[in-house]
Amino acid sequence: MTVGDTYEVKNTSMTGSAIGSGNVVSFNSSVNPLLDALVDQRDALLRDAPGSGRDEVRERLDAIEAQLRASRPDKEVVRGAWQRIAAVVGVLSEPVMEITKLIATFLA
Structure with missing residues (x-):
């Protein structure tokens, strides 16, 4: 055996250091x-x-964090909540500008 080999064990596969069962x-x-x-x-x-x-900002941040921790985040929930946060806080706020770039990457 060498590093990088794939092994099959009862409906589970291991490749390198990753282990999964269809996930x-x-x-x-x-x-x-x-x-x-x-x-x-x-x-x-x-x-x-x-x-x-x-x-409201606190509630929207909680909603975004919950989506990002979910196995399948709902991008529309993230988009809507972030748009509202940016409107309340202000688009010129440094944290808003920084996170907006990351939101755009996530939504792409």
């Missing part, structure tokens, strides 16, 4: 950097939001 695992996908940025920038987004809009 698809995406490496280097655009979801992880986006989720990381949302988590990292959450406080800044809430700080930049006007007081009257903070609860």
Whole structure:
């Protein structure tokens, strides 16, 4: 046996260091950097939001994070929630500009 060989074991296959049973695992996908940025920038987004809009921004961030953690994120939910966050916080906010680039990559 050598590294990179494929082995079959009762409906499960192992290739290199990946193990699966028909599941698809995406490496280097655009979801992880986006989720990381949302988590990292959450406080800044809430700080930049006007007081009257903070609860809405918090709820929309929660909705986006839930979608990004799902096995099949709903891009329309992410798109709609992010558009509303950008409208409330302001498109010139640095965290909004940074995350908008990642959202665009995710939605592409």
